[in-house]
Amino acid sequence: MKVNRDKLSMAPSTYPLLIVISGHSGVGKDAVLEKMKKAGFAFSHVLTATTRPKRPGEKDDVDYRFLSESKFRQMIKMNQFLEWAEVYGNYYGVPKREVKEALKKGLDTIIKVDVQGATTIKQILPDAVFIFIMPPSISELVKRLKQRYGLSSAELDLRLSKVQDEMKRLPIFDYIVVSHTDNLNLTVTQINAIVVAEKCRVKPRAVML
Amino acid sequence: MKVNRDKLSMAPSTYPLLIVISGHSGVGKDAVLEKMKKAGFAFSHVLTATTRPKRPGEKDDVDYRFLSESKFRQMIKMNQFLEWAEVYGNYYGVPKREVKEALKKGLDTIIKVDVQGATTIKQILPDAVFIFIMPPSISELVKRLKQRYGLSSAELDLRLSKVQDEMKRLPIFDYIVVSHTDNLNLTVTQINAIVVAEKCRVKPRAVML
Numbered sequence A, B: 001m002k003v004n005r006d007k008l009s010m011a012p013s014t015y016p017l018l019i020v021i022s023g024h025s026g027v028g029k030d031a032v033l034e035k036m037k038k039a040g041f042a043f044s045h046v047l048t049a050t051t052r053p054k055r056p057g058e059k060d061d062v063d064y065r066f067l068s069e070s071k072f073r074q075m076i077k078m079n080q081f082l083e084w085a086e087v088y089g090n091y092y093g094v095p096k097r098e099v100k101e102a103l104k105k106g107l108d109t110i111i112k113v114d115v116q117g118a119t120t121i122k123q124i125l126p127d128a129v130f131i132f133i134m135p136p137s138i139s140e141l142v143k144r145l146k147q148r149y150g151l152s153s154a155e156l157d158l159r160l161s162k163v164q165d166e167m168k169r170l171p172i173f174d175y176i177v178v179s180h181t182d183n184l185n186l187t188v189t190q191i192n193a194i195v196v197a198e199k200c201r202v203k204p205r206a207v208m209l
Helices: A027-039 A069-077 A096-104 A113-125 A139-149 A153-165 A184-199 B029-038 B069-077 B097-106 B117-122 B139-148 B152-165 B182-200
Strands: A018-023 A082-085 A090-095 A109-112 A129-134 A177-178 B018-023 B081-087 B090-095 B109-113 B131-133 B175-178
Touching: A018 A027, A018 A113, A027 A184, A027 B131, A069 A082, A069 A090, A069 B117, A082 A096, A082 A113, A090 A096, A090 A113, A090 A129, A129 A184, A139 A153, A177 A184, A177 B029, A177 B117, A184 B182, B018 B029, B018 B117, B029 B109, B029 B182, B069 B081, B069 B090, B081 B097, B081 B182, B090 B097, B090 B117, B131 B182, B139 B152, B175 B182
Parallel strands: A018 A109, A018 A129, A129 A177, B018 B109, B018 B131, B131 B175
Antiparallel strands: A082 A090, B081 B090
């Protein structure tokens, strides 16, 4: 029996991943991303564009791409967003071109979106890796929301009602990772494990954009 | 609006995993398992039962459960194997009871089977995690087979023909991990990442046995 030994070689594929980080408002998505950068993760983070005002300490092209409303509307018209939405009176969107270019370079690419945004991206790019950042508990989330936004009880109930709606979308996600504020290393280790495991998959998730 | 805050809590599930480690004969599955144990992995390794003679250095209840052919045949009759097969004149089988008990205790459980065995287990327990250990190259696999078995060229072609057949079964596996003989730490790190990632899955793989 003659065996063609050359045809036997095979290695896991190395497509870049598109990683969608999502979760409730106030859950700490930014803190997780920042920790990942500090931990030396090799990835391209495509910034979300927004029309909302900068918060103290935020920088353009570091935290968000801060755009005027007219510029944002123009980009919507020209179909330049992977997804966009209006949330509490402000626009947010993921610029399509940057995502495309990062993936083309072969870089694992991370985008950060709210749950509605993740739902939209799931429909367009089902082969992205969807990670839901979960608060350690609801009381912890309530604490963070109060701290960040100084909400009234009625406003808080409105937010929590949204949280409840968002939880119904959990099935669109592949993974849940808890944002342990006191141990973000654990959170980042889990996200790293997800990336490593995804790269070992027999059927790689190739995102076509 | 009244929100029931108690109903919002949710955490990833913690079912134990059944991890099926498989790959071609000679690829180094045992070396990988040994390294995992040394690295302090917390898991239960259910030993394969076999009728083949011990190799130098092998120990009963450490490397395999070495059984007589009559005992093995009796266990087949009593349906006590998760799967069993005759390979090159020897019997191999995974004892069902040990797997069941380990999972019942909540332990992640690893079994090591050949590709045919993995195919059978996939049919019975599709929610197990199937990891294929891949040689770094075919020439490396040939080297290992020659070293271990001292095969003639015809025998080697027979083995490689089997390798070719086994490769057709790759789609039943979830993950491919390369056994880097010179860097088994990398192999074990990847398997660890797979276990961590699987535990973060939104839809946990619950093996019912």
